Amino acid sequence: MRAVVVGCGMAGARVATELHARDRDVKVTVFGAERHAPYNRLMLSTLLAGRVTEDDLAMAAPPAGMDVRLGTPVTAVDLARRVVVTADEAVEYDALVLATGARAVDPPLSGLDADNVYVFRTLDDCRGILAGAATARTAVVLGGGLLGLEAARGLAGRGLDVTVVHAGSYPMDRQLDPDGGAVLARVLGRLGVRVRLGARAVGWTGTALDLADGGTVPADLLVLACGVRPDTALARAAGLAVRHGVLVDDALRTSDPDVYAIGDCAEHDGTVYGLVAPAWEQAATVADRLTGGAARYRGTRPVTRLKAAGLDVAAMGSVTADHPDAEVVSFADPARGTYARLVIRDDRLAGAVLLGENPSVGTVVQLFDRDAEVPADRRSLLLGRSFGAAAPTRAETPAFLPAQAVVCRCNSVSKAAITAGWRAGARTVPEIVAATRATTGCGSCRDAVTGIVDWLASAESTEPGEVTSRAESNEEVSFQ
Numbered sequence: 001m002r003a004v005v006v007g008c009g010m011a012g013a014r015v016a017t018e019l020h021a022r023d024r025d026v027k028v029t030v031f032g033a034e035r036h037a038p039y040n041r042l043m044l045s046t047l048l049a050g051r052v053t054e055d056d057l058a059m060a061a062p063p064a065g066m067d068v069r070l071g072t073p074v075t076a077v078d079l080a081r082r083v084v085v086t087a088d089e090a091v092e093y094d095a096l097v098l099a100t101g102a103r104a105v106d107p108p109l110s111g112l113d114a115d116n117v118y119v120f121r122t123l124d125d126c127r128g129i130l131a132g133a134a135t136a137r138t139a140v141v142l143g144g145g146l147l148g149l150e151a152a153r154g155l156a157g158r159g160l161d162v163t164v165v166h167a168g169s170y171p172m173d174r175q176l177d178p179d180g181g182a183v184l185a186r187v188l189g190r191l192g193v194r195v196r197l198g199a200r201a202v203g204w205t206g207t208a209l210d211l212a213d214g215g216t217v218p219a220d221l222l223v224l225a226c227g228v229r230p231d232t233a234l235a236r237a238a239g240l241a242v243r244h245g246v247l248v249d250d251a252l253r254t255s256d257p258d259v260y261a262i263g264d265c266a267e268h269d270g271t272v273y274g275l276v277a278p279a280w281e282q283a284a285t286v287a288d289r290l291t292g293g294a295a296r297y298r299g300t301r302p303v304t305r306l307k308a309a310g311l312d313v314a315a316m317g318s319v320t321a322d323h324p325d326a327e328v329v330s331f332a333d334p335a336r337g338t339y340a341r342l343v344i345r346d347d348r349l350a351g352a353v354l355l356g357e358n359p360s361v362g363t364v365v366q367l368f369d370r371d372a373e374v375p376a377d378r379r380s381l382l383l384g385r386s387f388g389a390a391a392p393t394r395a396e397t398p399a400f401l402p403a404q405a406v407v408c409r410c411n412s413v414s415k416a417a418i419t420a421g422w423r424a425g426a427r428t429v430p431e432i433v434a435a436t437r438a439t440t441g442c443g444s445c446r447d448a449v450t451g452i453v454d455w456l457a458s459a460e461s462t463e464p465g466e467v468t469s470r471a472e473s474n475e476e477v478s479f480q
Helices: 010-022 041-048 123-133 146-157 178-190 233-238 276-290 361-370 379-383 415-423 429-436 446-462 466-472
Strands: 002-006 027-032 067-070 076-078 083-085 090-092 095-098 102-104 117-119 138-142 161-166 193-197 201-204 208-211 216-218 221-224 228-230 246-248 259-261 266-268 303-308 311-317 327-333 338-345 348-355 406-408
Touching: 002 010, 010 027, 010 276, 041 123, 041 146, 076 233, 117 123, 123 146, 123 221, 138 146, 146 161, 146 178, 146 193, 146 221, 146 303, 178 193, 178 311, 178 327, 178 338, 178 348, 246 259, 259 276, 303 361, 311 361, 327 379, 338 379, 348 361, 361 379, 361 446, 406 446, 415 429, 415 446, 429 446
Parallel strands: 002 027, 002 095, 027 067, 095 259, 117 221, 138 161, 138 221, 161 193, 246 266
Antiparallel strands: 076 083, 083 090, 102 228, 201 208, 208 216, 303 311, 311 348, 327 338, 338 348
16 A cells, blocks of 8 residues: 655554554555644743753654655645645545644734744744844844743743733733633743733734734844644645534545545544644544544543743643533732642542642643543642642542553553563653653653652652553552
8 A cells, every 4th residue: 555644744654553563464655744843842942941952852863764755845636646745746646644734823914024934834934043142232022822832931041131021911811711821921021031911913024013003022033923723725725624624524534535634634523733742643543444444533621731941830621610510719919929729520630730849740630641530639749749638549549540541642652552661671850751751742751750750769769570561460559
């Protein structure tokens, strides 16, 4: 079978690798518009902050024998002939996977053709921002969502005077509730990032951002982080069904049964996820289908994570108590930059926000991800410690994980993989990170990875030889 993948980003590279691993007889050709080998887009803000190098962003090299054509954009898809067209050739396919990702939204402002205006989306974008920041003293970031705040914190960490301009009434208003947003704005201020809220930009003069209320924000450079839009141009031109994204069913098939779509460009059951964990699951589903399986994608429970120096936010599900049976538990300490809000229905998390250092964040993410029952002591999830309650049962805590449970969702690292790394000689968290790349995405799994490493060390010291048999079985074991 000849499989063609359009897009060599994280989703495209993943499905190509999955296909090769499942069936070496499948001929896989991958076209990438970017000139770079696949890289971890989640770490671009960390690169911007100077905490990693470009080498740290590199993903696993394509398997030997795979035909990867970088810097070669596909210009058209001919569904009738079953070919993809580039500037130089037409390549036939038996199955086509669209992983075209998303494009940054350019706001309707004047002056965006200036040399000191940068979009924050790709590695080349990040390089441009770093080049501009090298000679700048002030910066304005347009957009107070996840990427905007990460860009702002990264630039502030490099010594720039940074202002975030956001049209909403509080930062990250798509993920947080108003109280959490207010605490986050206060934390940003303490980190040297000013936030102008409820402000609508109308133009860039080259030295300042003009606002609709007549105000201006002077700056040496402008960074645009105004959201992204699924890149559906290729699919739409080919005649595939498109709404917000390319419409797909539970098999990730488009309106043409020989064409699939995954990642940021795909719309499944009314949702375009725009996160890496769903893209990984979709890639595995497509690879299984194309190699004779019958896997179905049932959707993902997405978790949004902001981690930058001095900033730690986890948001998941719906945090509005819009159901009469919803139970809301919250805690706020604005002076310390700490906030937590849990929305619970039927003893399960419908949504949560955790802002600031909270030792229970890994537990909350695992409970939400597995749709598991929350502990009877709700305060333990808010504050990271129990208050005289009985020890949690196996059903109440995600500390009991089967071997194949995915611990690092960004890099699809299971507990079994961490155990294998331990057995191979990686005995500390940094060594496990180097061996598996766990925690190198959004970082939300660090607590869980640390817990597993601690459990392995404890189990080996008390029960020599027992770690291997228990960790590799399907028995659920504790990593207290």
